[in-house]
Amino acid sequence: MGNFDVFIYTDGAARGNPGPGGYGIVMEWVGKPYKKEFSQGYHHTTNNRMELLAVIEALRKLKKNNLNIKIFTDSKYVVDAITKGWVFNWQRTNFKGKKNEDLWKDFLALYPKHHLSFQWIKGHNNHPQNERCDQLAVEASKKPKLLVDDGFEKS
Structure with a gap:
């Protein structure tokens, strides 16, 4: 598994898509009995x-x-955009014609702060x-x- 400090598990849901939605997060500190859960x-x-x-949010x-x-x-969507480098191309083209620009910009601001590895798992x-x-x-x-998803409702 490599030397990881934290395992983060995430999922999102939307009923109707678009519709009411939410996310769930489970964070585990590797090698310690430390676990936190978040949702919104x-x-x-x-x-x-x-x-x-x-x-x-994680x-x-x-x-x-x-x-x-x-x-x-x-x-x-998330794994491929990052591991295949699409999001970095979208950034270079100023997200022209791409959805969720606000969130991708938020992600890109956080991305350099850590050493991230992504693993897709079958839902x-x-x-x-x-x-x-x-x-x-x-x-x-x-x-x-x-909550109101401003980035979606204003787009």
Whole structure:
């Protein structure tokens, strides 16, 4: 697995896509019994936005820089955009014609602060942390008080 400090598991959900959505995060400090969970729901958003926002919010929670982090997600959109370098091309073309520019810019601001490795995992495949993230995301999307996804609703 390499020498990782933190494992981050993320998932996003949107009912209706677009519709009410949410993200779920499970963070584990490698080699320690330390685990944290986070989630948040949004009034009107998309699945891809929630998948990406989960990664961003997880990175924002870290109090130290220069960590070796492995991020597990079932989002091909997120993994491919980063590991295949698409997002860096989008950045060079000022995100012309690309969706979720606001979130990708947020991600790119956080990206250099750590050593990130991404691993795609098949969703709904009995992976315990991914299943938990999915549960957190769906529950968050059903809460009575949901946040406004400004980046989506203003686009």
